Amino acid sequence: MMTDWQPIVLSAKLASLTTLILLLLATPLAWWLSRTQSRFKHVITSIVSLPLVLPPTVLGFYLLVSMAPGGILNDAFTPFGITPLAFSFTGLVIASVIYSLPFAVQPLLNAFEHLDNKLLEAAATLRASPRDRFCSIVLPLARPAYLSAGILTFAHTVGEFGVILMIGGNIPGETRVLSIAIYDHVEALEYSQAHWLSGGMILFSFVVLYALYRLNDRATTKQSSWAS
Amino acid sequence: MSEAQQKNTIKLSFQATLEHFTLDIDCQIPNKGLTAIYGHSGSGKTTLLRCIAGLHAAPGYLRVGDVVWQDEHLNLPTHKRKLAYVFQDACLFPHMNVADNIAYGYRRTADTKRSLSLDDLIPWLGLAPLLKRCTTTLSGGEKQRVAIARALATSPDLLLLDEPLSALDSESKNTILPYLEQLHREVSIPMIYVSHSLSEITRLADHLLTLKNGKLISAGALSDVLSDAAFPLSGDDEPGVVLNGHIVQRDEKWALMQAQIGGHCLWLKANGARVGDKVRLRLLARDVSLSRTRNTEQSILNILPARLLSIRPDTHPANVLVTLSLATQAEHHNTKILARITARSAEALALKDESAGEGTIWLQVKSAAVIE
Numbered sequence: 085m086m087t088d089w090q091p092i093v094l095s096a097k098l099a100s101l102t103t104l105i106l107l108l109l110a111t112p113l114a115w116w117l118s119r120t121q122s123r124f125k126h127v128i129t130s131i132v133s134l135p136l137v138l139p140p141t142v143l144g145f146y147l148l149v150s151m152a153p154g155g156i157l158n159d160a161f162t163p164f165g166i167t168p169l170a171f172s173f174t175g176l177v178i179a180s181v182i183y184s185l186p187f188a189v190q191p192l193l194n195a196f197e198h199l200d201n202k203l204l205e206a207a208a209t210l211r212a213s214p215r216d217r218f219c220s221i222v223l224p225l226a227r228p229a230y231l232s233a234g235i236l237t238f239a240h241t242v243g244e245f246g247v248i249l250m251i252g253g254n255i256p257g258e259t260r261v262l263s264i265a266i267y268d269h270v271e272a273l274e275y276s277q278a279h280w281l282s283g284g285m286i287l288f289s290f291v292v293l294y295a296l297y298r299l300n301d302r303a304t305t306k307q308s309s310w311a312s
Numbered sequence: 313m314s315e316a317q318q319k320n321t322i323k324l325s326f327q328a329t330l331e332h333f334t335l336d337i338d339c340q341i342p343n344k345g346l347t348a349i350y351g352h353s354g355s356g357k358t359t360l361l362r363c364i365a366g367l368h369a370a371p372g373y374l375r376v377g378d379v380v381w382q383d384e385h386l387n388l389p390t391h392k393r394k395l396a397y398v399f400q401d402a403c404l405f406p407h408m409n410v411a412d413n414i415a416y417g418y419r420r421t422a423d424t425k426r427s428l429s430l431d432d433l434i435p436w437l438g439l440a441p442l443l444k445r446c447t448t449t450l451s452g453g454e455k456q457r458v459a460i461a462r463a464l465a466t467s468p469d470l471l472l473l474d475e476p477l478s479a480l481d482s483e484s485k486n487t488i489l490p491y492l493e494q495l496h497r498e499v500s501i502p503m504i505y506v507s508h509s510l511s512e513i514t515r516l517a518d519h520l521l522t523l524k525n526g527k528l529i530s531a532g533a534l535s536d537v538l539s540d541a542a543f544p545l546s547g548d549d550e551p552g553v554v555l556n557g558h559i560v561q562r563d564e565k566w567a568l569m570q571a572q573i574g575g576h577c578l579w580l581k582a583n584g585a586r587v588g589d590k591v592r593l594r595l596l597a598r599d600v601s602l603s604r605t606r607n608t609e610q611s612i613l614n615i616l617p618a619r620l621l622s623i624r625p626d627t628h629p630a631n632v633l634v635t636l637s638l639a640t641q642a643e644h645h646n647t648k649i650l651a652r653i654t655a656r657s658a659e660a661l662a663l664k665d666e667s668a669g670e671g672t673i674w675l676q677v678k679s680a681a682v683i684e
Contacts, residue, residue: 202399203403203405203406205367205390205399205403206399206403207405207416208389208391209367209391209396209397209463210391210396210416210420210462211420211466213391214391221405224407
């Protein structure tokens with residue numbers, strides 16, 4: 085039983101790191117998408133949303149190819165000395181950032197698009213620079229969206245199986261995350277351990293979704309009282 | 313232009329192509345008092361205000377006093393223009409309480425640039441009891457008072473007001489108007505006030521710009537612009553003039569007071585004004601009738617001698633709009649009055665453009681409203 089804490093800790097570490105990186109990346113991306121008149125807007129939105137519709141194996145396959153020696157991801161990260169990526173924790177983080185991207189971008193994009201531009205204009209007439217306006221008006225008003233984006237990204241990263249299996253394999257302490265560990269236990273007919281982990285996942289997912297819906301509900305009632 | 317003259321003016325010139333019309337404005341207004349921009353909805357007045365604020369990008373030139381905000385090389389972004397803007401719908405920040413809204417611009421203004429303190433502003437606008445309140449729970453009038461305080465707290469060089477009263481019910485309007493009047497009297501910040509309501513403008517403005525389809529059609533001192541019979545009125549607004557004068561005596565027996573205007577005296581219904589106080593009157597064209605003789609055996613108190621200047625058709629073919637000048641000893645003192653009479657009466661009295669300046673016409677003023 086003691087060894088089973090390792091995949092849980094690893095999953096939590098992977099999901100936290102992915103969420104942190106994605107919120108930082110998704111903020112400028114979603115802001116740009118919400119403001120731009122560029123004709124590439126829909127191209128970029130479609131690319132960002134691809135992981136929602138693609139089978140994880142397709143994504144996993146191309147990630148594996150690009151992480152192999154000579155692949156683009158491998159070449160991009162070689163100068164930083166963090167290769168090989170395939171079958172490493174770093175590789176998992178990079179893969180998670182890619183396949184969880186839409187879960188971070190969509191809620192932020194939605195919030196930024198519904199932001200009343202007049203508030204930003206009012207802030208500009210009150211001496212606030214663009215960066216100041218973003219920090220003092222946009223971020224506080226988009227707080228519910230940041231919470232949903234964070235929760236969705238975290239939960240989706242914890243739950244991913246196919247991509248991880250293809251590029252991470254099953255190395256204990258490195259790439260053997262929760263979903264892989266469950267698969268292993270079932271393969272080895274260790275049903276009681278599989279129950280512990282799977283039941284825990286169900287409970288975790290339920291709590292996350294419940295928290296999210298309650299949060300959304302409160303945010304919308306607050307928003308509508310703003311409108312009145 | 314000399315430096316002193318520059319300091320006293322705001323020069324604005326903008327060309328912007330919009331969906332339905334082209335904004336093309338080039339004018340100079342005083343860098344003090346309140347300049348109203350009047351026009352029908354869709355005449356470009358709000359766009360002009362947004363150009364001044366830098367919220368609408370348009371090529372042009374803008375100088376406020378001796379500071380250039382925009383020319384062909386320079387275009388200061390809004391947050392670097394020392395202005396404040398009061399929006400039609402207040403635009404308070406929903407995630408901050410009243411106190412934080414008011415302090416938003418104040419915190420972003422350098423100590424040395426602050427000329428108005430929060431300790432003066434908050435009690436003046438009666439906001440002390442509201443400071444901890446959430447902005448969503450405020451009434452329309454309260455929101456607009458907070459918006460005015462928030463704007464003034466930046467100690468702006470120019471205050472822009474975009475129809476600040478139009479979203480309010482008439483009761484709230486009547487509570488905000490005295491604040492704007494007091495602001496105009498006591499604070500020396502130049503203001504530009506966009507409105508389609510002539511009653512607000514006649515109460516507040518010193519100077520008036522009129523826009524139509526993005527073009528400037530009249531500009532000048534309020535009383536001069538309004539006394540032009542060709543002034544384009546919008547909606548239910550009535551033609552009429554604004555007269556400035558002061559109280560010379562009160563008659564407590566009949567509850568009247570007498571105001572001196574351009575060398576003539578007018579009896580008015582007494583209000584709280586004291587002898588020596590300044591008054592502003594609005595005299596509507598429909599309240600002035602004309603006579604060739606001085607008929608004193610009638611109910612009208614105010615009968616003034618005048619000369620005909622011009623006559624033009626009114627909106628209804630039965631009426632004409634007559635422009636007259638009050639007769640005075642001082643030739644340069646030219647107070648214009650508008651009178652709306654029937655075309656039939658104009659002919660009976662032999663009032664024609666060709667007879668302008670000939671003979672005395674007696675104005676009979678039925679009523680004049682004291683508006684300030």
